[in-house]
Amino acid sequence: MARSGGRSAADALPTELGVGEQVQASGPLVAVTDLRYRHGCSRTVFDIARDGAFLTAAADEVHRLLLDDLMERIEAELFTDPGNDAVVRLPPRHFPGVLIQGDSLSIIRGDIAEVVEACAQGDVDDAHEAATLLLATFDALLDRYESALGAHGIERPYGPRP
Structure with missing residues (x-):
C-alpha cells in the first residue's frame, strides 16, 4: 500500500x-x-x-x-416479499428475475458438486437422488417466480416446462 x-x-x-x-x-x-x-x-x-x-x-x-461512493443506487421493483428468492425487476430489464442470496447460492453450488462427484464415482443412484433434490429446489424457485409474474399480469419469458 x-x-x-x-x-x-x-x-x-x-x-x-x-x-x-x-x-x-x-x-x-x-x-x-x-x-x-x-x-x-x-x-x-x-x-x-x-x-x-x-x-x-x-x-x-x-x-x-x-x-458507498462507488456504488450506484437504483430503484428496483419488488414483486414478492423481500426475503430469500425475492422476485425483482431491475431497470432497464423487461422481465423480473429471482434474487438468490449468497449463502443460498453456495448451497446450490454444493448440491451440484455432489451430483458431479457421484457421477465421477459411477454412483448413479446417489447422483440421481441429489439431482432430483436439486430439480425440486429449482422447481420451487420457478413456482415462486411464475406465481409473482401471474399476480402482476406478466407473461413468462419462456415456454412451458417439460
Missing part, C-alpha cells in the same frame, strides 16, 4: 491503516484515530467527512462507507 505524507490509498483495508493516517476516497477524507475508554480499552475509529459533516465509524463499517 502506497503511503505518502500520512495518507493511504482509498482501497486500503481498515486493518492496514494506522492511527494518524488519512484516506482520500473520491471526496470523503477519513482520519484514523484511537478511541480510548475510561476502563482502559480502546478501538480504532474513522472520522469520515461526507456532505459537510463528519461521521464516526468503526473499522468494520469504514470500508462499506467508502464503497
